[in-house]
Amino acid sequence: MRAALLQFGIGLAFIRASRRMGDHTLRISIQTSEHDAVIKLEGRIAGPWAQELERTWKEQGPALASQRKLTLDLREITFSDNCGTQILKQIYSQTGAELIVGNQWTQFLAEEVMRDSAETSDGE
Numbered sequence: 049m050r051a052a053l054l055q056f057g058i059g060l061a062f063i064r065a066s067r068r069m070g071d072h073t074l075r076i077s078i079q080t081s082e083h084d085a086v087i088k089l090e091g092r093i094a095g096p097w098a099q100e101l102e103r104t105w106k107e108q109g110p111a112l113a114s115q116r117k118l119t120l121d122l123r124e125i126t127f128s129d130n131c132g133t134q135i136l137k138q139i140y141s142q143t144g145a146e147l148i149v150g151n152q153w154t155q156f157l158a159e160e161v162m163r164d165s166a167e168t169s170d171g172e
Contacts, residue, residue, distance in 0.1 A: 093132030
């Protein structure tokens, strides 16, 4: 029975996930032009990587958002913990950035970020 679990279903999913999760990293790429800035995020926005995103935003965000249209490219995000989602909400609420998504997970994340921001501004 155990061998069957490793070939199919939950067991295989856990094995594959643990292999992928060995790489708990976040890549932050910033591309700017005269009128636009794109922050491309790849990987996991969780734990120390969420803190790194927050630090990067505090250092570079005001200059990026003040003179340019800001876009957050979330297509390559694989996971976001609560802290990571809160940072995305903060960036979105400060800038109204366009959110680019690529799959159901990133669509859900973007909707959560936008929904909570809309609820906050409606309550003010």
